[in-house]
Amino acid sequence: MTEPMIQVEGLRKSFGKRAAVDGVSFGVPAGSVMGLLGPNGAGKTTVINCLTTLLRPDAGRVSVAGFDVERDPAGVRASIALTGQFAAVDQLLTGRQNLVLFGRLLRMSRRAAGERATELLARFDLAESGDRGVREYSGGMRRRLDLAAALMVPRPVLVLDEPTTGLDPRSRHAMWRVVRELRSAGTTVLLTTQYLEEADRLADGIVVVARGKVIATGTPEELKGKVGVSVCEVRIDDERARRDALVVLLDRWPDVTEGDGSIVVPGGDARTLAEIVRRLTEAGVETDNVAIRRPSLDDAFFALTGHGALGHHDGSPAASNGRAGAGAGR
Ligand SMILES: Nc1ncnc2c1ncn2[C@@H]1O[C@H](COP(=O)(O)OP(=O)(O)OP(=O)(O)O)[C@@H](O)[C@H]1O
Numbered sequence: 001m002t003e004p005m006i007q008v009e010g011l012r013k014s015f016g017k018r019a020a021v022d023g024v025s026f027g028v029p030a031g032s033v034m035g036l037l038g039p040n041g042a043g044k045t046t047v048i049n050c051l052t053t054l055l056r057p058d059a060g061r062v063s064v065a066g067f068d069v070e071r072d073p074a075g076v077r078a079s080i081a082l083t084g085q086f087a088a089v090d091q092l093l094t095g096r097q098n099l100v101l102f103g104r105l106l107r108m109s110r111r112a113a114g115e116r117a118t119e120l121l122a123r124f125d126l127a128e129s130g131d132r133g134v135r136e137y138s139g140g141m142r143r144r145l146d147l148a149a150a151l152m153v154p155r156p157v158l159v160l161d162e163p164t165t166g167l168d169p170r171s172r173h174a175m176w177r178v179v180r181e182l183r184s185a186g187t188t189v190l191l192t193t194q195y196l197e198e199a200d201r202l203a204d205g206i207v208v209v210a211r212g213k214v215i216a217t218g219t220p221e222e223l224k225g226k227v228g229v230s231v232c233e234v235r236i237d238d239e240r241a242r243r244d245a246l247v248v249l250l251d252r253w254p255d256v257t258e259g260d261g262s263i264v265v266p267g268g269d270a271r272t273l274a275e276i277v278r279r280l281t282e283a284g285v286e287t288d289n290v291a292i293r294r295p296s297l298d299d300a301f302f303a304l305t306g307h308g309a310l311g312h313h314d315g316s317p318a319a320s321n322g323r324a325g326a327g328a329g330r
């Protein structure tokens, strides 16, 4: 078996007395996308900072592309393209100047840097705004420029800390497209995200962290399976009919819950679904739709951590609608 491209074993990092990362282990196979998921303060950025040699681990072993972060930090840095959680580009320069500057810092010739900048500006939909000052850019444009800067020199590993936080759906999809393209080209990607739907769509593997510890690992499908909370959802828009249905269903399943225009019955299997339809038909209640709903990654997250993705790690109440897609206010 080949060594994973990124290997993290028993990683620990404290700030003062507080353990930000408390024994985290995971591996990222070459050419795959790994999603690091966790609520605010879970320790995601700290893991990434240790991995990219921005922080020194207190304990544990971390290697990237076969280079150990302690013994060969230069080798690690030469293997990684990184975009941090907060944009690193210079406000006073234009988009193009920023890219050329990054290229020059990475020892590219002026000419090579200029050519690569033109290529990346086009790829990230920034060709028209390349000669405008970055201070005039929108948040989404800045994020794309940030990623373009990280890609000035091709690297086997790309590390993205919340690449799409605060982006509108169009920019988010553009970012997903780029990550998929890079993966097809063989790049290994580690990304953190607050959008659970994003990890579900993009990642081959997911590591869920909370309070500095890994609480679950697997493919998106495996995580959903582990949580195993498939349900049957009965949609009835008419409020009166919905009340009638609730009475009928409560009689058989005492723990049904009423959602927004729908009734949720625990147990998302065909038999339950058939029985729901039979009982409602017998009672003469009309439904708009009855379907099995598999858990979203956000459901999984909720079940694993006791709060949604946007909830706080300190036990304060999670946002009542901590659902994927909601803007992560920070
Ligand atoms: N430089 C630092 N000094 C002191 N404490 C820190 C430092 N960096 C992080 N922490 C603490 O470590 C814990 C983990 O922080 P980290 O930034 O890794 O979380 P995160 O998962 O990236 O959160 P977010 O989703 O908000 O970006 C938090 O409690 C944070 O307050």
Ligand SMILES: [Mg+2]
Pocket: 044, 045, 046, 085, 161
């Ligand atoms: Mg972070």
